[in-house]
Amino acid sequence: MRHFISLNQLTNDEVYTCLETAEAYRNRTKRCNQNHFVANLFFEPSTRTKMSFTVAEKRLGMNVLDFQSATSSMTKGETLYDTAKTFEAIGADLLVIRHQSDDWFKELKEKITIPIINAGAGKAEHPTQCMLDLLTIYQEYGTIENLKVVIVGDIKHSRVAKSNAEALKRLGAEVFFSAAPTFKDDSLEFPYLSMDEAVEICDVLMLLRIQHERHENQTETTNYLEEYGLTKQREKRMKKESIILHPAPVNRGVEIDSGLVECKRSRIFKQMENGVYVRMAIITQLLQGWGKSNEYALEKC
Amino acid sequence: MRHFISLNQLTNDEVYTCLETAEAYRNRTKRCNQNHFVANLFFEPSTRTKMSFTVAEKRLGMNVLDFQSATSSMTKGETLYDTAKTFEAIGADLLVIRHQSDDWFKELKEKITIPIINAGAGKAEHPTQCMLDLLTIYQEYGTIENLKVVIVGDIKHSRVAKSNAEALKRLGAEVFFSAAPTFKDDSLEFPYLSMDEAVEICDVLMLLRIQHERHENQTETTNYLEEYGLTKQREKRMKKESIILHPAPVNRGVEIDSGLVECKRSRIFKQMENGVYVRMAIITQLLQGWGKSNEYALEKC
Amino acid sequence: MRHFISLNQLTNDEVYTCLETAEAYRNRTKRCNQNHFVANLFFEPSTRTKMSFTVAEKRLGMNVLDFQSATSSMTKGETLYDTAKTFEAIGADLLVIRHQSDDWFKELKEKITIPIINAGAGKAEHPTQCMLDLLTIYQEYGTIENLKVVIVGDIKHSRVAKSNAEALKRLGAEVFFSAAPTFKDDSLEFPYLSMDEAVEICDVLMLLRIQHERHENQTETTNYLEEYGLTKQREKRMKKESIILHPAPVNRGVEIDSGLVECKRSRIFKQMENGVYVRMAIITQLLQGWGKSNEYALEKC
Structure with missing residues (x-):
């Protein structure tokens, strides 16, 4: 899995693997310390999804970059693509994006060289x-x-x-x-x-x-x-x-x-509680797919 | 102490215990690593109180969730109660709340099952x-x-x-x-x-x-x-x-x-400096009262 | 170097030292764990500079305080000086400031007793x-x-x-x-x-x-x-x-x-990538100049 954009990408087996990984996190039989940087780019209001990702990321030991679009260079006309590319350049290992467009990920998934998770795409997918x-x-x-x-x-x-x-x-x-x-x-x-x-x-x-x-x-x-x-x-x-x-x-x-x-x-x-575990599982699987979780120590307890 | 809502709840002895705990943090004779999640829910502008809580929480080793009401689901009409309940569900161990209502905590203190600290209630208390x-x-x-x-x-x-x-x-x-x-x-x-x-x-x-x-x-x-x-x-x-x-x-x-x-x-x-130590003390005492500080290592040095 | 306000303060040798420190961070031959608190005070929209500082600070192991002017006491008329002084009082070890005024640092650099980095001063300097x-x-x-x-x-x-x-x-x-x-x-x-x-x-x-x-x-x-x-x-x-x-x-x-x-x-x-390394170098040199990096362990690897 290159990016997590749609459930259609996943086979039934992959869905169940994700659910079982989430259960392992819920039962505290799995733990990990990623030490990666993740940027949360939310262009629509959100409490649950954004905070749930934040908790998931911090539980995984990640460094969280909290992007505030209202005080960003997007107020100077910067595009989503250039914003995403900027976070890639400054060292983000993962992007989590919610945007009002139904297909914001089209351009990004071809050209951004770090994994992206779809946290909501207009009326299309979540x-x-x-x-x-x-x-x-x-x-x-x-x-x-x-x-x-x-x-x-x-x-x-x-x-x-x-x-x-x-x-x-x-x-x-x-x-x-x-x-x-x-x-x-x-x-x-x-x-x-x-x-x-x-x-x-x-x-x-x-x-x-x-x-x-x-x-x-x-x-x-x-x-x-x-x-x-x-x-x-x-x-x-x-x-x-x-x-x-x-x-x-x-x-x-x-x-x-x-x-x-x-x-x-x-x-x-x-x-809502499950949201945290599911997101921990998705992040882990995605980073593993990119060979990123090998770079740092992965602890199990 | 179930929640820290008003000084009226505390006996004189409890007030002095809190002051002495704060002094111990100031003199660096006490230190602790909580590893808990705390959500700061501020619905009124604040520099000092919010940042002072943030420093206190980080010094205690907590993971801080910074809620921005302007980009939250409260813009979709979500109530304070449902917002607080959401943070409880996604894994917050403590809520710090400032709200313009004089008695915002009434409903919450009965129904929320994690500790709450009053960081300002309208014209009533701080x-x-x-x-x-x-x-x-x-x-x-x-x-x-x-x-x-x-x-x-x-x-x-x-x-x-x-x-x-x-x-x-x-x-x-x-x-x-x-x-x-x-x-x-x-x-x-x-x-x-x-x-x-x-x-x-x-x-x-x-x-x-x-x-x-x-x-x-x-x-x-x-x-x-x-x-x-x-x-x-x-x-x-x-x-x-x-x-x-x-x-x-x-x-x-x-x-x-x-x-x-x-x-x-x-x-x-x-x-302002004292505000950090006092908040460290209040958080510590509150979590101890809930049996929460035993879950994780508590270091003294 | 007391504050990092202008390149004019630095000798050519100091500029090159900074560039070489940045290269060392880029090549991962230098690493450090500061454990200090830094407050990022941005009064103008920014993606790159603010996030670049944030990544640099987190890579250095610092605790980052993210100031949101729109929900701060500056909405109640508090001045930049009093805001900066507040962060000093609550325990910030370093201030990073961007402000629309060309010479916002004039008053601050005399009276604030922690190091300040200029992250943009109106039309004057960056x-x-x-x-x-x-x-x-x-x-x-x-x-x-x-x-x-x-x-x-x-x-x-x-x-x-x-x-x-x-x-x-x-x-x-x-x-x-x-x-x-x-x-x-x-x-x-x-x-x-x-x-x-x-x-x-x-x-x-x-x-x-x-x-x-x-x-x-x-x-x-x-x-x-x-x-x-x-x-x-x-x-x-x-x-x-x-x-x-x-x-x-x-x-x-x-x-x-x-x-x-x-x-x-x-x-x-x-x-943009280099921005992170340069800021790590500037922060390190500045804190060393204040004798601040001796307080905590400095790891090299």
Whole structure:
């Protein structure tokens, strides 16, 4: 793996290797001291993803360069390519990039000679989020195969929906969508269920965030919860073992009743915890692929 | 101590233990390597407090997560609670929070399962500032008891005045206020002195900053120094050993003549230095209370 | 050397010592673990300089304090002097400052009792950029003496032009300028060449950035490349061994044809790499001058 841009690059075996590496980090059976420099280039607001990468990087013993685009030379018109090339020149060993463009990585992946991790590409992809969702499901069921997963909400504006649906299908899950009419995306070939059907059949209810910041007009959400969201009544009709995921930040009272965010079957904060381990695993595998983890001592304990 | 929210939580003995731990850090007789993750969540501008916490944390060997609210998911409407919960989920061992609300910690202290330090709560409290003021006085006089302390200036909008006055009184000091009529706060029961009386009787003159950023209208300060501030003439009438404190940033030429900021009896920059040691002590005591400092090696030298 | 404010402070011998220390860091024959605290105070946008200092500092094992002026007490009116003094008080061992004023260091260098490095002073000076340019030339030719160097572009608004021209001349180079009429600066006594003459005679072509952000009116750049910039045609007429420098960020297609930014004779990204080593050398020499590097272990390997 040269760069970690999309889950489509990985074979099923590679996905499982990544999940198992993440579990090893979670169980503290694996530890490493990379001493590399990593630059986090975030061009969109982020708490979870950026801080999760930062914790993962620091746990791996890396030196973290925190790029602030608002006070950078990008205010003088510097391009993403020149910015990335600059970090390569000053000694970064790894770039983690989130950018509002759907394909920001096209030019970079050909011309940058250090590994790049996609931390979010416009509306297109967010593969580390996808991987942490997979880990959370894998921890619960030990497999992805034959699970019924319903992805619910703003399918159209979500970068999580597309990549998750494809990865889950490839790994053997049965994938459904559920969405308000304006949030449906007919370019993706997955069957749609009503929310009332969804809660009854799902093993995994994967809620999406309404991406107000990606909408051209403010979306009316007055009756959204009752019509399309996860109410307390609907939650009661879910199967005993089935779980709730949400990438967060949650619009409390819109996608989900606020009282359910930390309910027993919610894995919302577990997902965040898993994000750190998954990112540790991705970074480790990527640096190993580049022969970079041999340069420095790798401790196991 | 579960969280460090207010000085009212601490007994007098606990206050003194904290001061002595701070002195031990200052004298380099105590050192420790925590290796924990701490997240600094500052929702109001800060140089001193934020950087002082950062230095304290790094000196303790902690990994510091620097949260930038302007480029975080709070721009997508995420609440303080969900933000704090996120940092807990991704592995923070400690949260340091400054927020404009007077009681932001109410919901958090019940539901967050890692320690929290209050680095400023609206107009209400700023207990680490209070503790560093106490340390600065303690270094000078070896005690707080029976000292005459006059707190001067914008009592009404200051979060330092209230908590300092109460803590000082509890520790045995005689506390007075001095303020321009619009800056008086009649809800607090301390006697008011004129500035001319204040300088003559005080052992400690504790100047406050005029909090322009908390006023609804711009305060007229043309004659403020002459009428209510510390002029060079007034400074000359202070007792030989008495000292000047100010939490900074100083409005030079308003609360105090610019030439006095670094005068012999000024402890303004000493206070900043002490802030680091006090915060090291508070962090250490808090983590010990949670049984967290046993997880990692604690070196003494 | 008390502070590193200007190249004029250094003798030629000191310049060469600095270049050789930088080369030692580049060749990994020198390494050190300072464990000091450094505060980076940048009041103007920067990617390269700020991140380059950060990498240099972290490679030296320093603890880096990243000051964000937009969320600091400078929003409450605190001065640069009081901000610097604050960092001194909370334990910084070194200040790295970039500020829009041409002489921000005047007050500071008298009154601050820790070393200061000038990371850019308005339109006046940018001595670490100058030093990395010298290193890049020195690597190429083994000397500065008798080289023909043409500095091209926005001489008038450049802080690089003035200090570079003087340093190069002092070290024995023949220095020329080339500029559009509005960019000439008649206060500096160096001969002007046309761009067509420049490319043919130079050993080093030192392009400058058009500093749009320092111009009062937007500069018209439609025909700029053809008339005053480095086109592909002009590049072909350069001597076989001669090299191209640019401090970046590059205005692609204005100062230089975009296709030449990474051409064989371009040292633009090499300069950025060298920036790290030069800054490591400057920091080391400065701390040694203050007797600061003896306090902690200095490892060589």
